[in-house]
Amino acid sequence: MGVYLKGFLIACKGIPATVAVSLVAIVIGAALGLLLALCSQTKSKVLQVIAKVYVDVVRGTPMLVQALIMAYGIPWLLQSWGIGFKWDDFGGMAVPAIIVCGCNSAAYMSEVIRSGIQAIDKGQMEAARSLGMTHGMAMRLIIIPQAVRVILPAFANEFVTLIKETSVLGYVGVVEILRRGQLWNSSSFETFPAYIGVALAYMILTIPLSKIINGYERKMARRESAA
């Protein structure tokens, strides 16, 4: 039994790295996602196309491939142009990892945010404007606060997904949960305990989060039905 506990504890050492990358990435994803959502709703055809192409490219390729391009492909390209570029000079391998996770989740978040804003009845915007509010004021005080309630469960689900997806980042030099387990496996050859420990470490992050989301959704559903 001790060997399983050891595997679990070693995997847990990767939790700070996994959580840190996920947290920064979800913030980037939400901000960039909001920007993409707003672009896709503007009257400008150019901005619409940019948003559409971005989402298609990101959703159409595996995150591991994106991570390899960002971590190794980009420095290779820059060096071939004679620019001496190393991620280590810019904060280490966690930086491309965070960028890729953030850009990846932005593509998904933009869809979630767009549908959240569209779910708000257009009478809300009209009522706000008829009181003399500017478009920005109406978005900030009336539309976004209501959209956030709609979006929140999907946003949290995306965070859970992101935590699991960061497991590919071991391949680009980030020592997160899975990488910790792999490193211990290759020195101890305790293969089964190592990977079970990794799985458990992910579960203590994702399962409580999912429970919280379900609780929130039930609470919202009760409030809806009371209306």
Place this chain on the structure above:
Amino acid sequence: MSMIEIKGLKKSFGDLEVLKGIDQNVEEGEVLCIVGPSGSGKSTMLRCINRLEEPTAGEIYIDGEQVTEGNIDRMRTKMGMVFQSFNLFPHKSVLENLTIGPLNVKKADKKEIEEKAMKLLDRVGLAEKANEYPRNLSGGQQQRVAIARALAMDPEVILFDEPTSALDPEMVGEVLDVMKDLATEGMTMVVVTHEMGFAKEVANKVIFMDGGYIVEQGTPEEVLNNPQEPRTKDFLSKVLV
């Protein structure tokens, strides 16, 4: 000078011309009721007045100031609007629904505007609901809150877009009573309505619209009891059973 002046108002949606040239004045303290079949352009005309619909042509003045040019946000503070589907803000309490406009648009003092909002809620008979959320109110109560919300901005005019059409029949009376009180107190009102009884009792002037034109206008007595135009007669014979 009229409170509202509409000159040569036209509105098209794509190829469809909904308003084909409207000229109309509303004097201060006057209640104008707009009646007509659905699709006649009456709601569109009302929504052009505060530019929720952008007019295709024509000019609109409120209190001498042109609405169709310049900063619409400031002009809108002069005209309240009451919608068919209430459009209260569901994430705000009843009291906050009244104060959010004055607080953010007019930078009103919080304590003062809350006191005023309580007086307005009292006036529409809903002071005890101040801390409830809109979802806990009946349709009639929600519409009375919506009227109080419009009043909280101290408007010079209130536009009503079929304010009782979404209500259960037993709630129509309570909303019309609040509107009658407002009319008695001298509020300038433009009301798109199907309530002929209300129009007869409260309106100073009634216009009958059809096909994007004002077909007939005059006192309620003239238009509703003694219409001259065949289209008005035909419409009234269908609604006044």
